[in-house]
Amino acid sequence: MNETIQVMLGHRSIRKFKDAPVAKEQLDVIIEAAQHASTSSNMQAFTVIRITDAGLREQLAVLAGNQAYVSQCPEFLVWCADLHRYERAGARALPEGEEPRSTTENFIVATVDAALAAQNAAVAAESLGLGIVYIGGLRNNPRQVSELLRLPQYVYPVFGMCIGVPDQEPLVRPRLPREAILHENGYCEERIDPAIDQYNVTLSDYMSERTNGKAATSWSQAMAAKKDAPRLHMREFLYGQGFRLE
Template sequence: MNAPNPTIELLMRHRSIRKYTDQSVERSTLEQIVSAGQMASSSSHVQAYSVVAVKDPERKRKLAELCGGQAYVEECPVFLVWCADLHRLKDAADKYTPELESHEGLTENFIIATVDAALAAQNAAVAAESLGLGIVYIGGIRNRIAEVSELLELPELVYPVFGMCLGYPDQTPVVRPRLPLEAVLHIDRFDKEKADSHLDAYDDTMVQYISERTHGARDTAWTRLMADKITALSRPHMREYLYNRGFKME
């Protein structure tokens, strides 16, 4: 049996927090959390991300509206908008090699920036939880992403990947069950048959979890939820938005 490990125990306790106390997040705490985020791995050390910390109540209210009316975006002490950011790379190319064509529009560079932002955000999330704070990621930032970009005055080649509510928890939700490890971990080759064989049991687990969470109002299987998700037309504006921001996907 593995010895207790406080870092792993912290990770295994993660849950999304949507209710926060009135306690403010001090500037020094915010900076400590974001600094920890910066220590995440980064492709070729490009560090292709930026984060906008929104504390202004009116700006948070507007962002909550743009995210689809998610009240906790307005109610959390700090709302972090994690952005993929290639503008620094373009500026560097303009400074040192203006005679050469830069390739900031390559799909690979878009992937690098998006992954960099996600890695930094997750590092920050773990740091926040280690300090007693809670977070919830907000993909709804992409619902009306052009308006979010305008509100936050984002330059070209910067786009919001997701938002993150940050504050001190005023709830203790149950940890949401994850897929069985056997459905995720493959050794030496991808074993689809083995992985898929664990989905029925996971459906049963999630039906029970959802039923308890909703007091019997819903009891939908996870695979059914995923079928609904993949057949829905989700944010079809994203391709045009990204192109207009300079992410040409070449």
């Protein structure tokens, strides 16, 4: 155990923040940590947009499914997968008429790069005593979000992130039993059902404690509820943003 691992194991999403700014030096180092994440072939295929305009924040909060903390948190960052810079950079070195390609592979690269950078930022922020929550809700209305942020072709918002000084101390959310996610020499199907049974009990107890007995939702119930928010618009939206996924 060391301090870095303690920070990681102490992670819990924060959805209520103190009315205190994140210092410029803190934000600078958070972004620097993001830039130092590993990145496929050094493509650095992400862009992060800091939202300081209060009106824009309000609109994003609504578009993210009325998540008030998007407008209330001290800092809100939108993490974008970005193949625009890659296209521009490559075009300079390619023969006239030839372009780098927006393939499915590059879409994965850009999405992974955005996620790795964001998670580095999250850990950096938490190591400074700040709290964060990711906001995938931006993908409820990705086209409107992209228009508001003037995202060019080959760029899409993967998620947002609220950052600030925590004004709540939620319990750390238990994870699946390790044997469910750590397999050896191949996929161990026989581990799945027992792990789900076990985790249903663990998470239900946790939810009950967290909500003072109001909601003892199991993991199976939570996963079943996800079918109601499938975001089926994503394929068409991505196509429109230039991600042709060939």
